[in-house]
Amino acid sequence: MKKIFATFAACTLLVLNSAVVFGWGPKGHDIVAAIAEKHLSDKTKTALAEMFDGHSIVYYSSWMDGIQNSPEWTTKYSHTKTWHYANVDKGETYQTMKKNDKGDVVTALTTMTATLKTYYPDNLYRISEDDIKMIVHMVGDMHCPMHAGRLSDLGGNKMKVRWFGRNTNLHSVWDSKMIDSARAWSYSEWCEHLDVLDPEHVQMYWAGNFEEWFMETVGNAAKIYEYVENLEEENPNLSYQFVYDFSPMLEDRLVVAGIRLAYVLNSIFDPEANVTFAELAEKFYTE
Ligand SMILES: [Zn+2]
Numbered sequence: 001m002k003k004i005f006a007t008f009a010a011c012t013l014l015v016l017n018s019a020v021v022f023g024w025g026p027k028g029h030d031i032v033a034a035i036a037e038k039h040l041s042d043k044t045k046t047a048l049a050e051m052f053d054g055h056s057i058v059y060y061s062s063w064m065d066g067i068q069n070s071p072e073w074t075t076k077y078s079h080t081k082t083w084h085y086a087n088v089d090k091g092e093t094y095q096t097m098k099k100n101d102k103g104d105v106v107t108a109l110t111t112m113t114a115t116l117k118t119y120y121p122d123n124l125y126r127i128s129e130d131d132i133k134m135i136v137h138m139v140g141d142m143h144c145p146m147h148a149g150r151l152s153d154l155g156g157n158k159m160k161v162r163w164f165g166r167n168t169n170l171h172s173v174w175d176s177k178m179i180d181s182a183r184a185w186s187y188s189e190w191c192e193h194l195d196v197l198d199p200e201h202v203q204m205y206w207a208g209n210f211e212e213w214f215m216e217t218v219g220n221a222a223k224i225y226e227y228v229e230n231l232e233e234e235n236p237n238l239s240y241q242f243v244y245d246f247s248p249m250l251e252d253r254l255v256v257a258g259i260r261l262a263y264v265l266n267s268i269f270d271p272e273a274n275v276t277f278a279e280l281a282e283k284f285y286t287e
Contacts, residue, residue, distance in 0.1 A: 024140050024141065024144045024175055024176070024179075025175050025176030025179065025180075026061070026062045026065075027176065027179050027180070027187050027190075028140065028144065028175070028176065028179055028254065029061035029062045029065075029136075029137060029140045030058050030061050030062075030187035031179075031187045031190040031191055031194070031254050031258070032061065032139070032140040032143070032254055032257040032258045032261060033056070033057045033058040033060075033061040033136055033140070033258070033261065034058050034187055034188060034190075034191035034258070035191050035194065035195045035254070035255055035257075035258025035259065035261075035262075036057060036136070036139075036258045036259070036261035036262040036265065037056060037057060037058065037262075038191070038195055038258075038262075039202065039258070039259055039262030039263075039266075040262050040265060040266060041266050041269075041270045041273035043269060043270035043273065044262075044265050044266050044268075044269040044270045044273065047124065047269040047270075048132070048265070048269070051127075051129055051132065052129065057132075057136045057261075057265075058187070060129075060132075060133045060136060060137075061136055061137060061140065062137065063133040063136075063137065064080065064083075064084070064133060064134050064137035064138070065084075065137070067080075068081070079102070079103075080103075080108070080134065081102065082100050082102040082103055082104055083103055083104065083105055083108040083134070083138060084105060084137075084138065084141045084147060085104065085105055085141060085147035085148070085149075085155055086100070086104035086105050086106050086147070086148060086214065087100075087148075087149060087150060087151035087154065087155050088148055088149075088150065088151065088218050088221075089150045089151050089152055090150060090152075090222070090225070093215060093218070094106055094211050094214055094215060094218070095211075097151070098151065105138050105141055105142045105147065105214065106142070106210050106211055106214045108134070108138060109135065109138050109139065109142065109210045109264075110209070110210045110211070112131060112134065112135060113135065113210075113264060113267070113268065116131060116135075116268045117267060117268055117271070119268075120268065120269070120271060124269065127268070132265070132268075135261075135264060135265070135268075136261060136265075139257055139260055139261040139264055140257050140261070142210070142213060142214055142217060142257070143213070143216075143217055143253045143254070143256060143257035143260075144174060144175065144217070144253065145174050145217055145220040145221045145224055145249070145253065146170060146171040146173075146174040146175070146221060146224075147217065148214060148217035148218040148220070148221045149170070149171060149221050149225075150221075150225070153170075154171075155171050156169060156170030156171035156173075156174070156221075156224075157169050157170075157171040157172075159171070159225075159228070160235045161173060161228065161235060161236055161237070161238050162235055162236065162237040162238065163177050163181075163237075163238055163239070164181070164237075164238075164239045165237060165239075167235070170224070170225075170228065173238060173242075174224070178243065178246065178247075178250050179250065181243050182243050182247050182250060190254065191258075194251055194254060194255040194258075195255060195258065197255065197259070202259050205256050205259045205260060205263075206259070206260065206263040206274070213260060216256075217253070220249055220253065223249070224246070224249075227242075227245070227246075
């Protein structure tokens with residue numbers, strides 16, 4: 001009986017481990033979507049509420065991970081498998097990195113949103129729920145540091161570390177363990193405590209494009225790799241000190257991702273809202 005249980009436990013762990021390979025865990029995606037909701041224009045909010053029959057974007061924030069277990073995965077969604085990340089080796093940029101033939105988070109977001117923006121204002125009905133659920137998820141993943149990790153270690157998946165004494169890898173630490181260890185907050189409490197930026201800062205984060213936003217994440221990943229490598233330990237044990245040192249980065253990534261997700265959704269459903277904000281930003285910087 002014990003042996004059966006041990007085998008079951010090992011299988012469960014294997015499933016859990018493979019499940020967390022693909023992005024922020026559910027809480028990270030919920031936080032990003034909840035922050036985004038606070039920055040949507042009324043018109044965008046209405047369009048999304050109609051599209052999702054009253055469900056929120058938080059409700060669908062991890063849908064793109066979930067579909068990998070759906071019966072429709074092979075026939076309908078398997079082409080999205082690599083759209084959660086882009087792996088960039090040390091010293092490379094998105095421009096110079098070896099691109100994945102099957103696509104990556106930057107290409108997927110860039111092409112998808114470029115198409116959706118052309119539907120405004122008369123053809124918004126052509127936008128599918130799936131498109132929006134994917135955008136909600138991918139903007140989150142794009143800001144998760146190890147989703148811009150190195151190709152040589154598969155985004156930190158092959159970089160063995162311990163987390164409070166337990167064996168894991170650097171990718172898994174950033175998907176969910178950092179969030180769970182940093183605070184005992186619910187996703188809505190994270191949102192409440194992080195989303196305190198003044199409007200000028202919000203507009204500042206709206207500048208740039210997907211590639212530039214992604215390169216910020218590459219910079220985050222580089223700092224994490226450097227820190228871990230400087231420990232000069234085989235299988236280093238990361239714990240309280242790591243949580244303390246990297247909490248500011250974690251908070252920054254979550255809040256910036258949320259704000260940018262709102263910008264992207266507004267740019268699809270209510271571009272005038274963003275223009276107004278941009279004009280305000282320009283005024284702020286020229287005064
Ligand atoms: Zn993902």
